[in-house]
Amino acid sequence: MNTSKRLVLGTVQFGLPYGINNQTGLLPEAEVYEILNRAAIMGIETLDTAAAYGEAERRIGSYHQKHDKGFKIISKFSKNSEDNWALSLNRSLGKLKLERLETIMFHSFDAYQENKDNLKDIINTKDKLYKKLGVSVYTNREVMALKDEDEVDVIQLPFNMLDNEQQRGQKLRELKETGKEIHTRSCFLQGLFFMDEKNLPGNLKPLKPYLEQIKNLALDYNLEKGHLAMQYVVNKEYVDAVLFGVDSVKQLEQNIYWAENMIPEAILNEIDNIKVKDPFLLNPSEWQI
Numbered sequence: 001m002n003t004s005k006r007l008v009l010g011t012v013q014f015g016l017p018y019g020i021n022n023q024t025g026l027l028p029e030a031e032v033y034e035i036l037n038r039a040a041i042m043g044i045e046t047l048d049t050a051a052a053y054g055e056a057e058r059r060i061g062s063y064h065q066k067h068d069k070g071f072k073i074i075s076k077f078s079k080n081s082e083d084n085w086a087l088s089l090n091r092s093l094g095k096l097k098l099e100r101l102e103t104i105m106f107h108s109f110d111a112y113q114e115n116k117d118n119l120k121d122i123i124n125t126k127d128k129l130y131k132k133l134g135v136s137v138y139t140n141r142e143v144m145a146l147k148d149e150d151e152v153d154v155i156q157l158p159f160n161m162l163d164n165e166q167q168r169g170q171k172l173r174e175l176k177e178t179g180k181e182i183h184t185r186s187c188f189l190q191g192l193f194f195m196d197e198k199n200l201p202g203n204l205k206p207l208k209p210y211l212e213q214i215k216n217l218a219l220d221y222n223l224e225k226g227h228l229a230m231q232y233v234v235n236k237e238y239v240d241a242v243l244f245g246v247d248s249v250k251q252l253e254q255n256i257y258w259a260e261n262m263i264p265e266a267i268l269n270e271i272d273n274i275k276v277k278d279p280f281l282l283n284p285s286e287w288q289i
Contacts, residue, residue, distance in 0.1 A: 003234060003260045004043030008074065008183065009035075009252075010245035011049040015056030027247060029059055036063050038249045040071070042256050046102060048156075048185075048243050050076035051088055057095040064097040072102035074154075074183075076136065077115075079107055085118055089129055100127075103154050105134035109142040112152075119151055132181070138283055140171045147178055159184035159239065161193065161232050162210055163282040166275040176238040183241040187233050190284050193225050207281055213274055221267055230258035232271050 014032045017025045027035075036047075049056045057075065064070040073096055078088035089104055106112040112135045115122070126133065134154030137143055146152050155175065159168060163186065172182055188194065197208050197215070218225045233242050242259070246252045280286050 004256060005045055006234065006239075006241055007044055007256065007259055008046045008048050008241045008243040009039050009044050010185065010243050011047050011056040011060065012053045013245050013247055014049075014059050015054030026054075029055075029062075031248065032059050033063055033066075034249050035246060035252055036060075036071070038252055040067075040069070042253070044071075044256075046072040046074060046241070048074045048183075049096075050105075050107065051078040051080075051083075051092055052076065052107065057092055061095045061097040070098070073098060074103040074105060074134070075101055076105045076107045077111065079111075085115060085122055086125075089125070093129065099129075101130040103132040103134050104130040105136050105154065105156065107136055109135060109137050109139075109145065111135075112146075123151055134181075134183070136185075138285070140168060143168075143171050143175055147175055147180075152180065154181040154183055156183040156185055156243070158186035158189075158282065159233055159236075160186050160189050161214055161229055161271050162189060162207070162274060162276050163279075164232070164274060165236075165272040167279060167282070169272075172236075172238045181240045182238055183243060184233055184239050185243040186284070187242060187244045188226065188229050189282070193229050201287070204281065204287065206278060207276070210274055210276055214271070217267070217270055221263075223263065223267075224258070226254065227258040227261070227263065228268075228271070230255060231261075231263040232268050234259050235263075235265065235268050 013027055047060060049060060051057065075092045077085055093099065106115065132153035133151055134156060135146055135152055136156045138158065143155060143157060146155055175182060193214065197211050200208060214225060214228065218228055233239060244255055246255060276282060
């Protein structure tokens with residue numbers, strides 16, 4: 001399969017200032033359109049967005065209005081407890097200027113659990129308003145809890161050079177055997193891999209030795225850390241789609257180059273041996289920066 005077809009362009013940067021290493025703030029709308037134009041030309045077919053991503057859905061919809069061929073869209077139900085699932089889904093479709101989503105996701109495992117009573121009604125709109133139902137998760141416990149949930153087609157979770165084979169490999173193989181799609185996010189751990197280890201916030205300093213391992217590996221083989229990070233995820237046979245975000249056309253082109261230019265498996269296998277002892281350090285929602 002063409003690598004670009006496995007890539008999903010994340011759009012949180014289109015609607016909010018995002019990422020620990022963000023130095024640009026909210027992207028101008030014109031730049032968002034430039035990124036989307038270039039993404040389409042380079043073979044990206046799918047965008048990941050959410051009701052909670054500020055202006056992202058509206059901006060994507062505005063792009064769709066101006067172009068005959070749009071993107072497949074993965075979006076997520078609103079986090080606002082006052083918005084029921086139907087209101088949220090229809091509002092997203094309206095903003096995106098679409099009749100149907102590729103995938104609608106719950107923003108978290110807890111949100112999925114809270115909507116169990118609504119699942120029958122949600123499933124009744126399948127094919128009409130969306131093709132697949134998904135859940136965004138953080139932990140292996142949540143992955144395993146969803147493994148046998150027949151209503152769930154897609155599971156999205158963090159996976160990267162630190163939140164890696166050691167942390168998740170076996171669980172993802174088990175999940176893959178059930179026929180569910182596995183979408184990964186946090187390929188660059190919100191830009192953490194590009195930070196100078198000396199500038200790590202205090203509560204993330206325990207990650208310094210692991211980041212130095214990655215830095216030294218890249219130096220040993222004369223590779224960019226971003227190339228290592230992207231190839232590590234793309235190389236995993238149990239990953240169906242790799243989600244990544246960008247701040248510019250140049251960054252988009254760089255990421256696609258990294259995804260399409262293979263690194264020897266023996267090098268990537270060295271990353272498999274990195275084991276972070278405190279997995280909570282890998283969850284950006286716990287960073288409290």
